Amino acid sequence: MTAIPLTPRLRPAEIYLDSNATTPVLPLAAVAAMQCMQQQFGNPSSSHATGIKAKATLEHARSLARQVTGAGEGRILFTSGATEGIQSSVVSAMLALREQGKTGPTVLLLYGATEHKAVPESLKHWNSVLQLNASIIAIPVDQHGQLDFAFIRQHAPAAGLICTMAANNETGVSQALKELEQCIRDANPNVYWLVDCVQALGKMSLNLATTTIDYAPFSGHKLYAPKGIGFLYVRASAPYQPFIIGGGQEGGLRSGTENLPGIAALGAVLAELQRKDGSVFQAEPLLWQYRAELLAALKQVFPELVLNSEPPYIVPTTINFSVPGFYSKDIMDLFDAAGIRISSGSACSSKIPSSFVLDAMGLPAWRSQGAIRLSFGPAMTATECHDACQAIKALTAVVNKHCLVVTDATPTLEIHASGLLQLKHEDSCSYLLIDSDSAQAVVIDPVAALLNRMVNIIQGRQLELVAILQTHQHAGEADHAAPLLRQMLHLTDENCDEFGWPVATPQLELGHYQLTRLATPGHCARAISIILQQHQQLLAAFVGDLILPGGIGRTDLADGDANQLQQSIQQLAQHIRPDTLILSSHDYAQRFATTLALAIQETELFARLLAGEPPAHWQQQLNVQTAVLQQASHYYCGLVEVAATDASKLIDKAELAELLLQQPRLQVIDVREPHEQTAGPLQAYLPASTGVLEVPLSKLCDALLRKQLHPAQPLLLVCRSGNRSLLACKVLRRFGFATVYNLSGGMAMLQ
Numbered sequence: 001m002t003a004i005p006l007t008p009r010l011r012p013a014e015i016y017l018d019s020n021a022t023t024p025v026l027p028l029a030a031v032a033a034m035q036c037m038q039q040q041f042g043n044p045s046s047s048h049a050t051g052i053k054a055k056a057t058l059e060h061a062r063s064l065a066r067q068v069t070g071a072g073e074g075r076i077l078f079t080s081g082a083t084e085g086i087q088s089s090v091v092s093a094m095l096a097l098r099e100q101g102k103t104g105p106t107v108l109l110l111y112g113a114t115e116h117k118a119v120p121e122s123l124k125h126w127n128s129v130l131q132l133n134a135s136i137i138a139i140p141v142d143q144h145g146q147l148d149f150a151f152i153r154q155h156a157p158a159a160g161l162i163c164t165m166a167a168n169n170e171t172g173v174s175q176a177l178k179e180l181e182q183c184i185r186d187a188n189p190n191v192y193w194l195v196d197c198v199q200a201l202g203k204m205s206l207n208l209a210t211t212t213i214d215y216a217p218f219s220g221h222k223l224y225a226p227k228g229i230g231f232l233y234v235r236a237s238a239p240y241q242p243f244i245i246g247g248g249q250e251g252g253l254r255s256g257t258e259n260l261p262g263i264a265a266l267g268a269v270l271a272e273l274q275r276k277d278g279s280v281f282q283a284e285p286l287l288w289q290y291r292a293e294l295l296a297a298l299k300q301v302f303p304e305l306v307l308n309s310e311p312p313y314i315v316p317t318t319i320n321f322s323v324p325g326f327y328s329k330d331i332m333d334l335f336d337a338a339g340i341r342i343s344s345g346s347a348c349s350s351k352i353p354s355s356f357v358l359d360a361m362g363l364p365a366w367r368s369q370g371a372i373r374l375s376f377g378p379a380m381t382a383t384e385c386h387d388a389c390q391a392i393k394a395l396t397a398v399v400n401k402h403c404l405v406v407t408d409a410t411p412t413l414e415i416h417a418s419g420l421l422q423l424k425h426e427d428s429c430s431y432l433l434i435d436s437d438s439a440q441a442v443v444i445d446p447v448a449a450l451l452n453r454m455v456n457i458i459q460g461r462q463l464e465l466v467a468i469l470q471t472h473q474h475a476g477e478a479d480h481a482a483p484l485l486r487q488m489l490h491l492t493d494e495n496c497d498e499f500g501w502p503v504a505t506p507q508l509e510l511g512h513y514q515l516t517r518l519a520t521p522g523h524c525a526r527a528i529s530i531i532l533q534q535h536q537q538l539l540a541a542f543v544g545d546l547i548l549p550g551g552i553g554r555t556d557l558a559d560g561d562a563n564q565l566q567q568s569i570q571q572l573a574q575h576i577r578p579d580t581l582i583l584s585s586h587d588y589a590q591r592f593a594t595t596l597a598l599a600i601q602e603t604e605l606f607a608r609l610l611a612g613e614p615p616a617h618w619q620q621q622l623n624v625q626t627a628v629l630q631q632a633s634h635y636y637c638g639l640v641e642v643a644a645t646d647a648s649k650l651i652d653k654a655e656l657a658e659l660l661l662q663q664p665r666l667q668v669i670d671v672r673e674p675h676e677q678t679a680g681p682l683q684a685y686l687p688a689s690t691g692v693l694e695v696p697l698s699k700l701c702d703a704l705l706r707k708q709l710h711p712a713q714p715l716l717l718v719c720r721s722g723n724r725s726l727l728a729c730k731v732l733r734r735f736g737f738a739t740v741y742n743l744s745g746g747m748a749m750l751q
Contacts, residue, residue: 014751015340015391017294019222020169020199020318020375025265026224026280032268033226033261044258045249054260061267065231068201068270069216072209075234077250078263082198083118085217085232088243088254090122090161093192093214094130096239097160105135108155111163112147113138113360114173116196119163134160138360144313145173145361149183156187164193166200170357170373171309172318174204181211192238198222202273202281202378203315214238220266223273224379229262280379287316287378290385294374295319297392301399302326308358308367317378320358322370325452326404331372334398336720337672337680339751340391342374395679402675403460417461420540420702425449427588431542433532434463435511442510443468444530444542445585446481455488465489466510469500471544471585472527475559499528520546520572522565523553529572539705540581541572547599548584549591552606554626555619562615562622569609581705592731593701646730647742651716653749659716659741660690666714666741670694671728682718685750697724700731714739722746 016024025033036057042050044058058078065076079085097107109123109132123136137155140148145168156162162184167174177195184193194215200206202223208216216233220226234240234253246255272279282290298321299305308320323331328344335342344355358368376385399405403417418436422429431444432454441463443454458465468482468491482500486493495503501517502508508515513534520529523545530542545553546568555562576582578597599606605625608618644650651659660666670682673696683692695703703709715737717725722745729740743749 015388017374018341018343019377022221023224023377029265029268033265036261036264057264061263064270070207070209071233073236077232077253079230079232081230082217082219086118087122089194089215090126092239092241093161094132095241102160103132107134108159109134109136109161110139110159113141114357152183153187159191161192165196167315169199171320172314173309174315225266225269226262229259229266291316293389297389300393301395317376319374322367326370333676337676398679403456421698422701423450427586438511440464440466440510442466446485448481451485472524474524520568522568525559541576542583544585549587549594550589562619566609646726648739649741650744651741652744668692668716671697671719671725711737716741718743719746
């Protein structure tokens, strides 16, 4: 048999808008590197003709770096990049301070609170290693990201080293270097001063020789040169100790055979930057125009967009924004599905759920947790800007269709807008049950962080909200989510009890669904479980924190009662089957749901409790289990801890075509969210004959309820990066699915 080729069909074109993280290599730079590797490959330290030519290439690039930065008599040495430049500068300054006897906590090492993490981490590391034992203090910034001059004037007299940056990598905020220099030097003429210039090159005018900046690191891959090459400016009078010792290259300042292809490529970029006419680098007014066009496109998609940094405090090539009701990952997943590459901030801190830069600026948590960075390079063309704007504007239809924003457009009720939605925020779960035939909905256990999303779905789908239900309320703790949701939807809570249940309504009707309640105290004194049926057939039980996926609800809170908990679980067991899906209000272990059978299988404690063993025998063990379960919760930008063994097998791109041919019963499952599936259909990356079943993670429990997936059928799960699909593999295998493959690397590896 011949494998079916994975031929491209209607794939989205890639729009790259993450230039602050890295840039593509300019063609002229790639040519220079290739020519160097093939024709000028000599060692610059060799004395023969081939080495002399290589040396000439190196020194020409150094001369260009000197010209572009206005280095004057300052030293320019080539490095592997900005991080090395920062390290060597910090070490040099600290060694000089130690030789001067400036050690101990009275000596200050100051850095801007919004600096790239390479700066404070370097300060901490070398302060310890060199035993300087100085005090490391962050310089505050205001809401515009500008350094606090009053703080600098107060602390600079005791400072041995001050580290600032010319332009911020997340926000694009630039510092007024002349005013900053005057502030620093008026307070302390002798303090060493490091300025991170990585994001300044090609975007800001630099004339380092006319300043008292002691150290300025630069990185090639932020300006269209390859990764692994950079350079460092060192003022002629500044102390410098070689960070790497060996053969004495770079005048003894940085040993190791030079990365000549990288240097040649960087030289080509610097030469282009120097060109007066016909350069690929755009004039600043045009970059501001590009920014305005991109921002207008973004506002068409997200009318309520809020900028986190604005003129006149920024360079034109960075747009940092947040959208009310969205976390960074929501927007990143949407854009990535459409082939638009953006980021949530610094690529080096992509696992942090909020931006430390925006936190330092004192912006609200929702803006920090929802921050998106769109950045383009100074070589962007008018065509690239136009294509980017068109791709962004095309998302307007997607966000409207899936009610990510509320508009006056007539909603389209597609398959994902019916049945059960499990919406998650960190370890909390909310449920939205929708009956599409009657256009009615019920909310169960609303979470404050998810209210905007729920309101958008309910209003966007023009649903009638029948009830907002809660499974439990702790004594002395006021719940704000349910009342706030009622307020946002202009609903009253009249004729409802404390759980939001309509008074004198033993069974709640929702189209084809029926909901009944069962008193199940124990986790807290006031608690119920909600039994879900469809056409009088038992489907699921919403149990609050009575039973958790992977554990049992805690009873060590103020109104918890172990005896009542045991009785409630035993009573619940009489109303449901061993395989009935149990849905909880918390999911610490990222297991989505459980059943009685699974709980007995996974937790020996649960079996003992269900069998009637008195609480005195298991209460302490329950408290320990509770602590372990809560500690198992890890959240980094929506990522969860998964392992390759969570799937039956990891399938890479090379194996995919053969697998599709060998297993004709294989069902491909797209677990991305509906807006991602619309923005970038998986089908475009697969043979036309391959069927794709769309089961977003938010609908995974619904798929289990409707028996949409068959445990005996082989499944191949796919998401954007391979992480969420691997999590889904873990969940399904736990529920007894025999063969669950995962596409390693996700759709990103198919593009």
